[in-house]
Amino acid sequence: MWMWVAIVGAGLLAWATKYAGHVVPERLLDNPRVHRIAAYVTVALLFALFAVQAFTSAGAVVLDARVAAVAVAALLLWRKAPFIVVVLVAAVVAAGLRALGWG
Amino acid sequence: MSVSVATGAYAISFGALSVASGLDIWQTMALSLLVFSGGSQFAFIGVIASGGTAAAAAMTSTFLGLRNGFYGVGLAPVLRPLGGARRAWAAHLTIDESTAVALAQPADDLGARRAGFWWTGLGVFVLWNAVTVVGAMVGSRIGDPADWGLDAAAAAAFLGLVWPRLASRRAQAVAGASAILALVLTPVAPAGVPILAAAVIAILAGWKAPRAKDEVPE
Numbered sequence: 001m002w003m004w005v006a007i008v009g010a011g012l013l014a015w016a017t018k019y020a021g022h023v024v025p026e027r028l029l030d031n032p033r034v035h036r037i038a039a040y041v042t043v044a045l046l047f048a049l050f051a052v053q054a055f056t057s058a059g060a061v062v063l064d065a066r067v068a069a070v071a072v073a074a075l076l077l078w079r080k081a082p083f084i085v086v087v088l089v090a091a092v093v094a095a096g097l098r099a100l101g102w103g
Numbered sequence: 104m105s106v107s108v109a110t111g112a113y114a115i116s117f118g119a120l121s122v123a124s125g126l127d128i129w130q131t132m133a134l135s136l137l138v139f140s141g142g143s144q145f146a147f148i149g150v151i152a153s154g155g156t157a158a159a160a161a162m163t164s165t166f167l168g169l170r171n172g173f174y175g176v177g178l179a180p181v182l183r184p185l186g187g188a189r190r191a192w193a194a195h196l197t198i199d200e201s202t203a204v205a206l207a208q209p210a211d212d213l214g215a216r217r218a219g220f221w222w223t224g225l226g227v228f229v230l231w232n233a234v235t236v237v238g239a240m241v242g243s244r245i246g247d248p249a250d251w252g253l254d255a256a257a258a259a260a261f262l263g264l265v266w267p268r269l270a271s272r273r274a275q276a277v278a279g280a281s282a283i284l285a286l287v288l289t290p291v292a293p294a295g296v297p298i299l300a301a302a303v304i305a306i307l308a309g310w311k312a313p314r315a316k317d318e319v320p321e
Binding site for chain 2: 002005006011012013017018019020021029030035037040046048051052059060061077093
């Protein structure tokens with residue numbers, strides 16, 4: 001039940017954010033500091049999500065097969081591989097290591 | 104063309120990872136339909152996957168959608184004049200892809216900019232929602248997500264989403280500090296909080312203007 005409330009709420013907030021950009025007078029949002037903070041919020045949250053997803057399990061820092069998988073993913077991103085290749089190879093590396101009994 | 108291939112790849116990953124995080128197919132579809140912003144949707148399921156509350160998921164998703172508000176500021180002069188219902192639709196379709204294609208057209212060709220926005224926005228909307236369903240069905244047919252490496256795939260997906268935004272030194276510093284803060288907070292704070300806390304680092308980093316050569320990411 002709360003999940004549905006959160007999903008619909010997230011949808012409404014997402015739409016309201018987008019709509020605000022279309023209707024709010026330009027000078028209110030056209031502030032370099034606000035722009036910078038908004039850009040860094042994207043970087044900060046995405047990278048925090050990455051760190052939590054890659055290096056934690058159930059409220060503890062855990063290093064397992066995911067470490068090798070994201071290292072390979074970073075290498076592929078650096079070599080400009082497409083998104084789907086990066087995601088698939090990461091899954092294969094982690095699944096392969098686990099099938100061998102490592103992490 | 105490249106936009107639609109990339110969209111399909113994101114959508115199938117999202118659908119599968121959303122189901123792996125514990126949402127059902129209907130909830131997964133609702134996120135794509137109602138939130139319609141890849142980063143925000145990945146954030147929502149990422150917080151749920153890490154054990155966070157539904158409220159923390161909605162909050163993180165909203166913070167990640169803030170950039171769409173700035174896209175609207177850039178698009179408003181292009182789409183003007185726009186009536187009520189059409190403006191509501193234009194707002195819903197305001198995402199990375201539609202903004203990028205619209206603003207990539209020549210500045211003096213408003214017609215091309217409008218066409219770029221509407222066709223990209225509508226095309227991505229249809230594709231995104233259709234392929235999300237496919238991803239969710241794939242995700243629901245496999246057993247333990249960890250056996251398939253789906254937890255590692257989700258981590259790689261976040262890395263892929265943030266990668267193009269890490270060009271400047273300050274962005275890299277923000278990323279590093281956010282990761283350290285999130286990992287330090289993980290054992291002591293409720294799930295979801297370590298991710299939201301990274302927003303504080305963004306505010307500190309963005310407060311002062313960087314030197315001229317250190318550009319701010321888009």
